[in-house]
Amino acid sequence: MTLHRPSSASDQPAAFTHDQALIGDYAHPLDGKAGSWQVSRSERPHLYRIQHRLADRPTKVDTVVDLENLQAKLAKWQREGFVKRHDGRDPSTFAHPTFMQDLREAGTRSAQLADVADRERVRIGNVSLPQGAGGPLVPAVNPAYLFASRSDNVLRDVDENRRVMLIGHTGTGKTSLIEQAAALCRQGVLRANMNGQTSVGDFVGFWTVKGGETVWVDGVLPIAMRQGLWLIVDEIDFAEPAILSVLTAVLEPGGQLLLKEKGNEIIAPHPAFRLFGTANAVGAMSRFRHLYQGANLMNEAFLDRWRVYMIDYLSPEDEATVLRQTFGPSVSEAMAHTLAAIAADCRAAFLREDLASAFSTRRLLDWTAMMLRTGDPETAAGPTIYAKVDAEDAALISSIVRHHIAVDNDQDA
Numbered sequence: 001m002t003l004h005r006p007s008s009a010s011d012q013p014a015a016f017t018h019d020q021a022l023i024g025d026y027a028h029p030l031d032g033k034a035g036s037w038q039v040s041r042s043e044r045p046h047l048y049r050i051q052h053r054l055a056d057r058p059t060k061v062d063t064v065v066d067l068e069n070l071q072a073k074l075a076k077w078q079r080e081g082f083v084k085r086h087d088g089r090d091p092s093t094f095a096h097p098t099f100m101q102d103l104r105e106a107g108t109r110s111a112q113l114a115d116v117a118d119r120e121r122v123r124i125g126n127v128s129l130p131q132g133a134g135g136p137l138v139p140a141v142n143p144a145y146l147f148a149s150r151s152d153n154v155l156r157d158v159d160e161n162r163r164v165m166l167i168g169h170t171g172t173g174k175t176s177l178i179e180q181a182a183a184l185c186r187q188g189v190l191r192a193n194m195n196g197q198t199s200v201g202d203f204v205g206f207w208t209v210k211g212g213e214t215v216w217v218d219g220v221l222p223i224a225m226r227q228g229l230w231l232i233v234d235e236i237d238f239a240e241p242a243i244l245s246v247l248t249a250v251l252e253p254g255g256q257l258l259l260k261e262k263g264n265e266i267i268a269p270h271p272a273f274r275l276f277g278t279a280n281a282v283g284a285m286s287r288f289r290h291l292y293q294g295a296n297l298m299n300e301a302f303l304d305r306w307r308v309y310m311i312d313y314l315s316p317e318d319e320a321t322v323l324r325q326t327f328g329p330s331v332s333e334a335m336a337h338t339l340a341a342i343a344a345d346c347r348a349a350f351l352r353e354d355l356a357s358a359f360s361t362r363r364l365l366d367w368t369a370m371m372l373r374t375g376d377p378e379t380a381a382g383p384t385i386y387a388k389v390d391a392e393d394a395a396l397i398s399s400i401v402r403h404h405i406a407v408d409n410d411q412d413a
């Protein structure tokens, strides 16, 4: 519980200088048995009446004091945790009167500081990130990529060198958010997929024989740490425990990697090194674990070392914008909105568990591309949707499509 104290929380009676402000009821927010002190103006000028009240008992203390004495009393009550009751409300329910204002001012101050430091940085939406070193590992820019407002806090965390984990259904844009941010600030990226494709050796490194000599080969983690790359650990909820325990060491900013296999070599992270995790069924997404078979639960201590963001599908408006930006004038505004609405309906059916398969932005883009080639939404849905789901799902998705797109009878005539 947060205790609300008068603005000067020290033992000094400095907060009580304006005598009119002293009149009122003083109670203890946590100790109901402590009763309340009532201060009122006395009939005699410059004097105050103090009464101590306990519930259901007669008043025990009833005395008249001068301002100096009253201030000493107030300082004592303040030390004991008494606070002034407003409008007769229970002090344990006092809301901090200027908290939101203080918070907004703090935000404005840090935005001003960020503006000053903005030179040599790349602006992405409302956030700016340092320019990376470039190189062959910088992902290609997707000009159609939309940094919705959901990216702002993620990117701020990247700037502050925090470990960021993005969780959400398949194809919501977790991996691409990080890759596209890297692309814009010309930052090299390495990806490691934990779903059965990455061994501890791949991740940390291994000894091998080359030209008759035994040499050490760095895994993706030490490479990223030494070279200042961003490392995306995809599907982190499938990682084997040995990988998670290595990761834990570098989760703190500045966390060093101890390469036990290489004679305990210590690797300090390059300042540009960043670590990301993505997962479908971690934390708040655990309730969907049955849809992502084989995903492991992650313990709280591990998760506590990350900032974990839920990345949901783009809103239909944003997804329509992405369609228009991806396909240009080939997709009219009305078409884009219809296609985004179909995707939204399929996702709603998925959340109701009427559909077993998710409808990713990736799927929507692929279906649209095929539709532009074939000229027919149903034909296009064959290889891009229907062949990937079971017959029941295909029938339901097809009915959603037909609900939104009027069948063109002229073609059949």
Ligand SMILES: Nc1ncnc2c1ncn2[C@@H]1O[C@H](COP(=O)(O)OP(=O)(O)OP(=O)(O)O)[C@@H](O)[C@H]1O
Residues within 6 Å of the ligand: 144, 145, 146, 147, 148, 168, 169, 170, 171, 172, 173, 174, 175, 176, 177, 278, 279, 280, 314, 322, 360, 361, 362, 365
């Ligand atoms: N905000 C966006 N703007 C433009 N395209 C997007 C956006 N979000 C997602 N996409 C498209 O969707 C595709 C899938 O996104 P991505 O691979 O990032 O999903 P994911 O959440 O990592 O999926 P998975 O859980 O299956 O790994 C991207 O390649 C991109 O084409």
Ligand SMILES: [Mg+2]
Residues within 6 Å of the ligand: 174, 175, 176, 234, 278
């Ligand atoms: Mg991904």
